[in-house]
Amino acid sequence: MPTAETRPTFLLVHGAWHRPTCWEPLQDALAAEGWQSRTVALPSGGPQSTPSAGMYADAEEISAQLRQIPGPVVVVGHSYGGFPVTQAAGDHPNVTRLVYLAAYVPAEGEYTRGMHGVPQTDDLEGSAPGLGDTRNVLYQDLTDEQAERAIAQLVEQSKRSFHEPITQAAWRTVPSTYVFCEEDRALQPAMQEKMAARTGHVERIARSHSPFLSAPAELASLLGRIASSQD
Template sequence: MTETDQPRKLVLVHGAWHGPCCWDRLVPELESRGWSASTVDLPSTSGDPDAGMYDDARAVREHLETVEGPVTVLAHSYGGVPVTEVAETVPNVERLVYLAAHMLNAGEAVITPIGGPWFPPETKIVPCPEPAREAFYHDVPAELADTAVARLRPQSARAFTEEQTRASWRTIPSALIVCDDDRSLPELFVKRQLTMADVVRHLPGGHSPFLSRPVELAGLIDEVTRTLAARD
């Protein structure tokens, strides 16, 4: 195998309330296209109320430091926040893909653009949006959606309130994938991010295309990363 035949490296970072198992349908599709995919498990979804965004960012960085050679990072939803916090501190990160994800500026937290928390200030663990199936999986086949809902995990409030100190999308070529019927990520976030990414693409359907349309999503990941590479 020549160097150019080596699998491309992709690190997948899940969103709030989720875990690495959310990528199970997508990973085989990526591998069939020549990617070597690995996942990060964010501490803020472990049930520990003291684990916040900075702990998640540390977990992302520690995982990235184990990856040899150039790597692309794909972040879903809240996962965009810890990725944005640390990606530029890891020299081999060459591209970022934000999938229905938050792209924030330094000094911002998830709650900043909406003017403050949507939960009481004493909250330690934020309940999952209800009904979760409507918020995350409305276009996912029923049996698969039920399994995904059962796998959702507790989410610490600190993850939503700790502010970024960096905005790595400013220094690393980045793509934004917008899900056109997203019922989870507020439109406010989507609109402000359209001018932040170097490349913007759209997918039909809801917040979780890794479950609803993994083949189409894998193809789009291929396309946006090649488009970013051509702009280098």
Template sequence: MTTVMLVHGAWHRPTCWAKLETELHALGYDTRSPALPSSGEHPTAGVHEDAAVLATELASIEEPVVLLGHSYAGIPITEAAAGAGTVERLIYLAAYMPDKGQSMYTLHGIPDPEDMSGLFPLISEPRTSLYGDLADAEAEQVMSELVQQTVRSFAEKVHVAAWQDIPSTYIVTEQDKAIPPALQEKMAAQATEIRRIASAHSPFLSQPRQLAALIDKIARSA
């Protein structure tokens, strides 16, 4: 039995995975969806605390793991999976894929912030940028559940890049308005393989069955 660990992106909580988890369970997978401490009502944590939470969760799983990070979560999974012997495959879903010493700021080619304390503003026009292919009612519901995110999570640099040693798949979301597909393709060039899905930034909401089938294909090839 393989466990698929799903790691949410910035401003989100694990509840965003509910639809995808249902589809993965139907395909016979166990799932885990840990909460990152850099997201919440009054968060203060950064990348390294997020990675530590994920490493602890990974250590509690005995069976093989496919570790999937969406968007921001690509950064902490890159650090957390290092040395985790159960992780058979990393999946970057429209995600940042840093090399050692890189951060979200680095990957966008912008200077590090002078002050790493405080909160990072919510992405502009989330209805369009995050949920462009969702129906209005569902998009409104999901947006009502968004939380705060720390600057530290975007500014801190990873100490290690697990994808150097663990096979990885990058799933490019071809209609993405949050992380431009061109930037995704650039990062994806580092991965063992590239897959694509015709969706906006959050296919786990708009196309959960298709995404689950794609994860199944990837897991079976691991």
């Protein structure tokens, strides 16, 4: 069991179309349990994104954040965030565990769209299309007010980020846990099962794709148990 002095810091890595503000309820819940957390703003999304900002740029930003955090770090990647986390985290000895939260766990050569059967393309300019019925795909277990607030914070996502393949897989060398969201409508159960099989440990939560908004206290407690585990 880590002491207050040796507890790792959580680095929270958001998914596509999101910004770090999505983590605020979870950060408050983690702080209430005595955990420190930081976030990273992936350059592939948001008003500052450019066609050149893809998955590799996101991985570089994660690496920059990891270099600034003293002591051990548990990296939590949500959804698409699993890609740049997988690319970046293996290069940093202070990373003690990866947590894939309803996330992709890619192997070398895999890219986001390719995992859904979309062939590679040379046209990587511009933004990727959104998810359509966002309310029911991402936020079905939020109240209408919560969902409206979350949807209002969504941003554009670069097409390039979904087509750049992984060149190194951190989960091969860093202890990893998969948090399976059983009511997820964005990353379907069959896909999550495939991803979870690549990690060393699996936890399950009866929530949607976005438990950091729908159940922040429950998720904070689960992350605390994961970070404290010696498995």
